[in-house]
Amino acid sequence: MLAAAAAWGAGSNGPHAWWSGPQVTLLGSPSRDGRRLSFADPATGALGVRNLASGSWQAVAERPAGSREFAYFSVFSPDSRKIAYAWFNSQGFYDLRVTAAEAGAQPAVLYRNEEAGFVQPCAWTPDGKFVLTLLFRRDNISQIALVPAGGGAPRVLRSLNWVYPKKMDVSPDGRWIVYDNFAAEGKPERTIFLLSTDGSEERRLVDMPGNYLFPLWAPDGKGVFFAGDNGGPEEFWCVRVEQGRAQGPPRRVSGALGRFLPLGITDAGILFYGVRTGSPDVYLAPLDNLTSGVQPISTRFPGRNGAPAWSPDGRRLAYLSRRGTENFGQDARVIVVLDLSSGQEQEVPAAMAHLERLAWSPDGASLLVSGSDGKGRGGLFLVHMPDGATRLAAAEHDAPFRGYEAAWAADGKRFYYLHGGEELRSHRLADGAETTLLRAQVMEHLAISPAGDLLAVGIGGNAIRLTPLISGNTARLLPFPGLTELAWGRELYAGRGAELWAVPLDGTAPRRLGMPPDRQPGISIRSDGRTIALTAGREQSEVRSIELPRP
């Protein structure tokens, strides 16, 4: 039943769709015989193995009842009997673990260290003795390491500052690691490198203009396949390799595969890959007459937009747009400002690594952005318009990479934000002085009334607390089970998943608004109170395969 039986054909089999639907995650790899696929099951957190032909699956590593643990990246061993995987543990960081690829097996922890609390197993050495793993350290260094599959200290081969390869693989002869990294310091383009597994040599394998990443060895060891994107659609390339050196220029082996993510190549030369099929976007709708229609905004990059924010004068709409090649987990996003009268779009170059949410300052001169920077600080950043000059507003180490939820005071001299989910703070811009307005268990979601006299704060996921900003007034609690979002225009709006409700402040029953069934969090109400900007459309993925030609 093993791979030896599978012969590498002529590369004539076109794309084949294997798996789609809400369960699909692209964090695993195919077994070398092409029969199974490891994956992280989003509903249960389990590490799953899917039988590709029958579509059945079983969990091979499950979390204890009541825990929030879950499986993440995973990769099959060369004999397809074991799986190395990342596991988000009960202490809140990732272990590297290994398990037999069958239900009921006992997993073993190969590496657990909070200082390198994120791990990405990428490949096994052909003898099955080491797992090629990326270790992400708290000092923002990522390390290419060989972790002994039987336990023992990782052998760190190479430390990289600020960057991490998107993918790595080991050559079938066990001598070379192939990985992608920035072609030059300070440039966004990546290219492909070889590093010997004994650490003695490193070489650049691909030397042509463009952006190249996600390398995988051909199963016969005679070449390296990789993805390339030159501003256009993403393509698959191949370079022949002998003795660790490129033989001739790389050549294109497939046309556009869509926004794709290579998962692995089987012994028979079948590439399994994931593609995004859903397309979230920003829409506008009149609040007075929602039935008359929800219209997508016009943009140069449809299908990858969210987190809209109206400018105070209601003329511009800022939003986040995903850029670059497909990625695991965290996406590279940029701020785009759309001028609705001219239809012009402008990208604002914020000096941040992850952007989550935007809020215009009342004078329209800057955006308060939640997210994190490249130095491991999370929180709130002030991004000046339109040049993108970025400074820390309320950011610190050890803060969540998605940052904090915030709302501007009406005079623009301060903002309010939820710190750590347990504290509502007021932050004065002039000198950074902070005061605590409220402490409570689990505060999530924040909105300010247009007059600036009331803050709405989500409490415990099931109520909205109206907190007066003018002394003398008393706070009130409005029940709202399942709260996922807050916004304030002419009325107070509260989200419950895809649903959106108008919540009267007098405690009478909320009123449900007509919204698309696949609405996502991320709304903003225009200052005239009439137009809502919202996000709709689900990110969905599909697993496909294509037969590759020999290198």
Next chain:
Amino acid sequence: MKLWAWLLVPALAAVAGTLPVPLGLDAYMPVPEANPLTREKVALGRRLFFDKRLSSDGTVSCGTCHEPERAFADARPVAVGIGGQIGTRRVPRLVNRGYGRAFFWDGRAASLEQQVVQPLANPKEMGDSAAAAARRVGVAEDALRDALASYVRTILSGDSRFDRFMAGDAAALNDAERLGMRLFTGKAGCSTCHLGPNFTDEKFHNTGAGRGTDPGRAAVTGRAEDRGAFKTPSLREAARTPPYMHDGSLATLEEVIDFYDKGGKANPQLDPEIRPLHLTAEEKAALAAFLRALDGKVREAWAN
């Protein structure tokens, strides 16, 4: 093919014969293709490093200032060379410089090959020229340079308690050291500059340290904004080799931590990452304890 691609990718070759690398350092060390590491060169470099004939008056060797038992630094605030002449900068430790990308406090040398010949010609250090020094010890100038650079590449420090902790031995650090480590990458923000296996970004920053008379990096770049910027030093073996900073102006680790806690010394070029830290006494002690856990084993050549 664009030209920049060639210029920015240095030619790299093997650490020939796989120089054993201690725990905590990268197995891969960049070595220039033109000067591959060989046992013969390293052995010659080691001999020359301790050879006083390299100085014009025969009183000073590299090892006079770079003492092996002090992680290849000395105990003085600033260097003392031939004829007792006093320099202006502190002798740096030479551990793990093979991984370095900029040499000297101001980064005026871009490789060890460029670096090692400069002390020979410095009138306050060894007082002559590389050519004359090479003649006195009877080797060609290129061979002298390549051998010294090769030897310096083999001076490595690792296998500290911190390294054992990172390798998976959770008991290698005690509670105070672990708190210090947390502060180092967290509240105190030290790892924005002191990062990676070698605790340095190999870049230049103005912390305000020193007497303020040394132009630092600005002497190399000619740019006003580089005034008072110095290369981030590795912190390995730092705990046991005081004093500190480019002019040895801080005597103890505690003084260094107090200096950072106050936000460095104000000046127009102060790096924005240097700001008051508001550390408690316990946190300062924990940071110092963590820095002490970076003392490991120094090894050189293939000898040990």
